[in-house]
Amino acid sequence: MKTFENITELRGFLKKFHKEDKTIGLVPTMGYLHEGHMSLVKTARKECDIIVASIFVNPAQFAPNEDLESYPRDLKKDLHLLEKEGCDIVFLPENNEIYNNDFETYINLEKLPKHLCGLSRPTHFRGVATVVTKLFNIIQPGKAYFGQKDYQQILVIKKLIRDLNVPVKIIMCPIVRNDDGLALSSRNMYLTKDERKDAVLLHQSLLKGVERIKAGNKEINEIIVDIKAIISQSQHAKVDYISISNGETLKEIGSIKGYKGLVLLAGAVRFGKSRLIDNELVEL
Numbered sequence: 001m002k003t004f005e006n007i008t009e010l011r012g013f014l015k016k017f018h019k020e021d022k023t024i025g026l027v028p029t030m031g032y033l034h035e036g037h038m039s040l041v042k043t044a045r046k047e048c049d050i051i052v053a054s055i056f057v058n059p060a061q062f063a064p065n066e067d068l069e070s071y072p073r074d075l076k077k078d079l080h081l082l083e084k085e086g087c088d089i090v091f092l093p094e095n096n097e098i099y100n101n102d103f104e105t106y107i108n109l110e111k112l113p114k115h116l117c118g119l120s121r122p123t124h125f126r127g128v129a130t131v132v133t134k135l136f137n138i139i140q141p142g143k144a145y146f147g148q149k150d151y152q153q154i155l156v157i158k159k160l161i162r163d164l165n166v167p168v169k170i171i172m173c174p175i176v177r178n179d180d181g182l183a184l185s186s187r188n189m190y191l192t193k194d195e196r197k198d199a200v201l202l203h204q205s206l207l208k209g210v211e212r213i214k215a216g217n218k219e220i221n222e223i224i225v226d227i228k229a230i231i232s233q234s235q236h237a238k239v240d241y242i243s244i245s246n247g248e249t250l251k252e253i254g255s256i257k258g259y260k261g262l263v264l265l266a267g268a269v270r271f272g273k274s275r276l277i278d279n280e281l282v283e284l
Helices: 007-019 035-047 075-084 124-139 148-163 186-190 193-214 220-231
Strands: 002-004 024-029 050-055 089-091 143-147 169-173 237-246 262-271 274-283
Touching (some): 002 007, 007 024, 007 089, 007 124, 024 035, 024 124, 035 075, 035 169, 050 124, 089 124, 124 148, 148 169, 148 262, 148 274, 186 274, 193 220, 193 237, 193 262, 193 274, 220 237
Parallel strands (some): 002 089, 024 050, 024 143, 050 089
16 A cells, blocks of 8 residues: 555556546545545545545534634554555645645535525635545545535536536445444544443434434424434434525425435434434435
8 A cells, every 4th residue: 555645646546547447436534533534545445446545634614613723633544444444545644735825716505505504604615626626636536425425515516517627436335333323433532431322322312203204294393303302312412503494406305295316314413523424315
């Protein structure tokens, strides 16, 4: 497994694989890797000739009051896990390698970021779209792998590659969970023992919403009230949002009556200082 910090050196090394028409799979991460990340690498390993993982805590997607400085890092462990899963190349850029001193070019989407996480994190998806586009330009992968937990992020990236004609296929991989249903997340490490116990309520509440939709309950507001009631069993929980929306546009659905298509049940809840997100998809 080779590691690169410099863009020019990485591009030079990848050039021969592009000439040989090898399929390059990209797994973009912010490090502090867990089995969720590893599931992306495993899938990429099955589908691609060369796997490139990036580890970059992207400052552009953090607001001033968020956890950029305290975001968990463990590079030694990350590299061990990636090598164990057969990753070929790891890109480890410093901030000034991605954003030069006079950097001023960002990618903004008009509609998709104005829902869900974008409402409380208004600059987040601008940072995500910008850094992912830069990684696509640097590495030129044929496929890129993302986890369903970040569903809105996936829609944003799919939209930008359509709009900007970027020749990358986006692969969405299933959410990896602990035995009790909590979605794996690097931010789970912030949870206290009591908060960790209560954090499972987020997924349990979304499953209850799925159950009610499949049972034929029509009124979305009633389902959302039920979901929030389950989460409110925890004194540690503070709901950012609970949304039931169109799975392609993220526009909220008022009623299931007559609705056909993909439905997204999504939530963001703070347990102590950890902001956790989760979702479930239902096809009607």
